[in-house]
Amino acid sequence: MTAIEIVPSGTSGRSPGTARLLRRPTALIGIVIVLGFLLLTMSASLVAPYSPFDQDFSNTLMGPTGGHPFGTDQFGRDVLSRVIFGSRTALLSILVADGLALVLGCALGLIAGFFGEWLDSAIMRIVDVLLAFPYLLLALIIIAALGPSLLNSMIAIGLVYTPQYARLIRGQVLSVKTTEFVVAARAIGANPARIMLRHILPNSVTPILVMATLQAGTVVVETAGLSFLGMGAQPPSPDWGAVLAEGQSYFLSAWWIATFPGLAIFAVVLGFNLVGDALRDHFDPRRRTE
């Protein structure tokens, strides 16, 4: 008699999907970057060699050296320390602004695309009104109304990007809702919320994920951009955009002040983009079977 041994598929306690995700080198690079920045954010005060606000007028506009690897700015502040503390605002902007846009936009797009008729018209006209606003003008108007601050710039950016999600998901819903499985779900009497959340949303997940991934990067850049224009974080905040703006005046003679915050934005956004890209491939059933 032959004994049949049933072996659990995941002996290490890690699901095959997670293992597949971690096997992607780009995903690993992204995870390392994101974790690195999260750690840096949490341990900024321990890791940074100086306070981001300490001024040293005997060492102004000093190029990168052993004592100041990223150099110093016009007030003799250590650029490395300012870049490390600036990571906090970058990560926060993704959570607040992109999260706000994603939740509001998907809800609006789903409802408009699924129910159609007057509800679609009403929602899409609101979306059109918001989309019709010059993007930066809308952000600036909101900031002007709320007052220039980092949080307000994040809220403004979140609201500005909401219509993009709504429009994209509506386009997807219009396509998906005519497919047989949605028609079948309607025929068996499934309620609209279930159809939207269980059938339509999962089948529209790829473009949402792609957009959310790319928007996470855009949001960090735009938050820094508003600070660059003086509408976000205010001096002497070590926000990357604000540091970059200060460095612009000295760019041709002291390139390091603007260069390193820019590289920091680039790195953290790249990290989130890599992770998001890997997650997209991981969660999309069509890609899983490829």
Place this chain on the structure above:
Amino acid sequence: MLQYVVQRFIQLIFVLVGVSVVIFLTMHVLPGDVATLLLGDRATAEQLDRLRHQLGLDQPIYSQYLRFALDALDGDFGTSLRSNHAVFEDVWTAFPVTLQLSLAALFVAVVIGVPCGVLAAVRPFSRFNDIIMTLSLFGVSMPIFWLGLMLILVFGAVLDWLPIGGLMPIGVEPPRVTGMSVIDSVLSGDWRLVLLSLRYLVLPAVTLGTIPLALIMRITRSEMLSMASHDHVRTARAKGLPEGSVIVKHVLRNALIPIVTVIGLQLGLLLSGAVLTESIFSLPGLGRLMVNAILARDYPVVQAAALLTASVFVFVNLLVDLSYAYLDPRIRYQ
């Protein structure tokens, strides 16, 4: 379809009214007082009241809006509180600069982005695909104001290949017809001016076009890959259609909806989001005009500039919507 087009044009008017209402109201709830801003802190209450009366700021808000809307229909957007010029004049001078920059950036993005995305999707496991994906990731991760500075440093200061700012060299200007330096140079018939204006446009267009380029490249590749696994594509291949025909007629055409959406959205975003690029390259465009106007609470300029940009963007959105029905016959609007 015709009914849908007419319906959308009517809706467009309502959207523009909605935009104007929101802009008008928001600009009027901003903190601060225009009269104080114009006359300074030392102005007496009487002087302030007189100016408010002169500007119509003592009228009820709906009355102010109606006046603004009716004047706008006549093409009268009032007088700039800063420059004392007719607002229409300021906006009309700045808009072509931004339009040219946005179109050039979108041109860069579409011409490079769509073919690269298609090629990457056709060879998803190739080295080319890896390069395209890496470049697109770099593109969307790049702060454009930082990229602009880097391009100025490398191509302007170090290599001295391209100009670092402005529309044309000081003292050189083609006769103004459209306000767009490249088109005006072409119309002047002087090819030296055309080349010059194009050289001045290269760095700003590449800077502004970087993020749309990366987005278009990624969305094209992503949608092409999604579509390539569909049954109708397999059937087309089984029928023995040439691969090029399968890619263009069966994959790309069906993948176009999200691509067209992204391209359409990008144009509007470029038109309004060029302010950073305009700041870095010292271009006298609409973005800079609006930011300066907001900071100075020059609301007639803000309202006019916003309405102009909004009108263009709403029209582009309409074209994107209409293209859905053309590109995907399953989508029925009627």
